[in-house]
Amino acid sequence: xxxxxxxxxxxxxxxxxxxxxxxxxxxxxxxxxxxxxxxxxxxxxxxxxxxxxxxxxxxxxxxxxxxxxxxxxxxxxxxxxxxxxxxxxxxxxxxxxxxxxxxxxxxxxxxxxxxxxxxxxxxxxxxxxxxxxxxxxxxxxxxxxxxxxxxxxxxxxxxxxxxxxxxxxxxxxxxxxxxxxxxxxxxxxxxxxxxxxxxxxxxxxxxxxxxxxxxxxxxxxxxxxxxxxxxxxxxxxxxxxxxxxxxxxxxxxxxxxxxxxxxxxxxxxxxxxxxxxxxxxxxxxxxxxxxxxxxxxxxxxxxxxxxxxxxxxxxxxxxxxxxxxxxxxxxxxx
Amino acid sequence: xxxxxxxxxxxxxxxxxxxxxxxxxxxxxxxxxxxxxxxxxxxxxxxxxxxxxxxxxxxxxxxxxxxxxxxxxxxxxxxxxxxxxxxxxxxxxxxxxxxxxxxxxxxxxxxxxxxxxxxxxxxxxxxxxxxxxxxxxxxxxxxxxxxxxxxxxxxxxxxxxxxxxxxxxxxxxxxxxxxxxxxxxxxxxxxxxxxxxxxxxxxxxxxxxxxxxxxxxxxxxxxxxxxxxxxxxxxxxxxxxxxxxxxxxxxxxxxxxxxxxxxxxxxxxxxxxxxxxxxxxxxxxxxxxxxxxxxxxxxxxxxxxxxxxxxxxxxxxxxxxxxxxxxxxxxxxx
Numbered sequence: 001x002x003x004x005x006x007x008x009x010x011x012x013x014x015x016x017x018x019x020x021x022x023x024x025x026x027x028x029x030x031x032x033x034x035x036x037x038x039x040x041x042x043x044x045x046x047x048x049x050x051x052x053x054x055x056x057x058x059x060x061x062x063x064x065x066x067x068x069x070x071x072x073x074x075x076x077x078x079x080x081x082x083x084x085x086x087x088x089x090x091x092x093x094x095x096x097x098x099x100x101x102x103x104x105x106x107x108x109x110x111x112x113x114x115x116x117x118x119x120x121x122x123x124x125x126x127x128x129x130x131x132x133x134x135x136x137x138x139x140x141x142x143x144x145x146x147x148x149x150x151x152x153x154x155x156x157x158x159x160x161x162x163x164x165x166x167x168x169x170x171x172x173x174x175x176x177x178x179x180x181x182x183x184x185x186x187x188x189x190x191x192x193x194x195x196x197x198x199x200x201x202x203x204x205x206x207x208x209x210x211x212x213x214x215x216x217x218x219x220x221x222x223x224x225x226x227x228x229x230x231x232x233x234x235x236x237x238x239x240x241x242x243x244x245x246x247x248x249x250x251x252x253x254x255x256x257x258x259x260x261x262x263x264x265x266x267x268x269x270x271x272x273x274x275x276x277x278x279x280x281x282x283x284x285x286x287x288x289x290x291x292x293x294x295x296x297x298x299x300x301x302x303x304x305x306x307x308x309x310x311x312x313x314x315x316x317x318x319x320x321x322x323x324x325x326x327x328x329x330x331x332x333x334x
Numbered sequence: 335x336x337x338x339x340x341x342x343x344x345x346x347x348x349x350x351x352x353x354x355x356x357x358x359x360x361x362x363x364x365x366x367x368x369x370x371x372x373x374x375x376x377x378x379x380x381x382x383x384x385x386x387x388x389x390x391x392x393x394x395x396x397x398x399x400x401x402x403x404x405x406x407x408x409x410x411x412x413x414x415x416x417x418x419x420x421x422x423x424x425x426x427x428x429x430x431x432x433x434x435x436x437x438x439x440x441x442x443x444x445x446x447x448x449x450x451x452x453x454x455x456x457x458x459x460x461x462x463x464x465x466x467x468x469x470x471x472x473x474x475x476x477x478x479x480x481x482x483x484x485x486x487x488x489x490x491x492x493x494x495x496x497x498x499x500x501x502x503x504x505x506x507x508x509x510x511x512x513x514x515x516x517x518x519x520x521x522x523x524x525x526x527x528x529x530x531x532x533x534x535x536x537x538x539x540x541x542x543x544x545x546x547x548x549x550x551x552x553x554x555x556x557x558x559x560x561x562x563x564x565x566x567x568x569x570x571x572x573x574x575x576x577x578x579x580x581x582x583x584x585x586x587x588x589x590x591x592x593x594x595x596x597x598x599x600x601x602x603x604x605x606x607x608x609x610x611x612x613x614x615x616x617x618x619x620x621x622x623x624x625x626x627x628x629x630x631x632x633x634x635x636x637x638x639x640x641x642x643x644x645x646x647x648x649x650x651x652x653x654x655x656x657x658x659x660x661x662x663x664x665x666x667x668x
Binding site for chain 2: 004070075077078103104106107108112133145147149150151152153161163170172178200203204218222224226227232233236237239241242243245246247248268270272279283285286288289290292293294295296297298299300301303304305
């Protein structure tokens, strides 16, 4: 079904207030969830509301906790998220990073002891809409085998790069696995195969059939050994820069997905390097360049990172935000 | 054949001096080339000496140029590389980044108008050996099709993340394609297939046969659309943060691979976030964690990023550095 932005946001806000959030905090969290759905990232928008409420009920997220500053040096700050709502902690860290970038040209904020930030791209877009560049990531619990192994010992750590664009921010938000579990499920339910192999079956055969991969939990890192190494770097660098923990410890905390995770927010003011008019020209030229390629056979077009969310927004503005009937039903009854 | 570190370095230095470099600069460039070979990255060590000399002869690299500071604000500096030797420019940028990180906890150096930095990992290791974290990348000329396209309109931009480790630095140095052209060539000459598909033939069929990919130049980005988007971000972010140019312009400069490229060096002092003893414990735990996975079928082991260069160093220290007979012959006669 389709629901307007305002209806979705106010309904989610109502749910969060019901479970104890202040009006102000519920407003922000509801806005971020709704924006994610509005950008086409339903999995981390409307579809995560019930799970977040479950986390509150179990005491995995402390809705009243505020981030507290633990370390500070020049353009670096480290916060303890105190297991507060991941969205609010991450926005606080991004705001601090922007302040540091304003003062020093670049700033780095480490955030430990936080909870699921939902869609990483939210914070990249937040910074880019305000004129800044963001390089950011979170570590997670182990949910992917390292290359050469068969047990899940690696986080599927999303990595975000965002910058102001010509009309809208350019933004990359990618996890380290080739496919999300959600994609495996949707593909299996549709009785289809993945466009490219997505993991191994339990006997170690690489396969494009989603079912056997869901069963073995042996999802493929993007680019095989490359995504595996990148995921490891993000995990350990995240822990070190946030003075927090890596997947090994997140696994034992027992407070749900990303409960106790470490996050990094590097924010840069591009105007300290490139004049604003020049920046737009540079971006425009780079976009024109990749789009000048002849299309490949069966191409679905050449898009730059972030072009898809703009398209989703346009569709949703015209028709309302797409939401699964059962998901919306659940939100109404939470 | 095998050549000792000192013999290789002094021979390469002799060559560089012959082509006009000062003793001091030739020493540094020869050391970096030799270290790359010593770390097992022959393609960017001994195997690049002749090509670099070719660039000097053609006037593509100005061996006497020095980087000049163009912009400065807080913890951000932007240099013009003035088409000087890529190795010297990149080391200068890394040194400046370290100074900034020492003062502000984090620093960002943009470097435009530079030339091929050879192995990106050199600068990551340089920073990590001195106790710093490095996040760094370069853009390049177009040499890979964007996802959905068939023409080379995207750089194969290497991305580097390095940090101090328990014994040796941990370091990720990865280009955006699934395989390097060198790997395609070696595999073809050995009459073998790639372990996984590496690109498309000229008719758009995905293939693990190296020959048809070399012919079509349609190499695969790692993780398909993911590596394509990541490569684009690095290209345009590199241009913006260095006040320089993207692949679209590098293609037209006509001064060889990476001639006129833009590079970014983000350097962070981890001690501002995590105490040194804690850092080693965090890394050790993360390494133990991934290695605790059962091995997959036909596994070649689970390694962390950077484990391979330590292994290569050990072998080379015992037996001399491996170098192709014809490559060494060529260096001797340059």
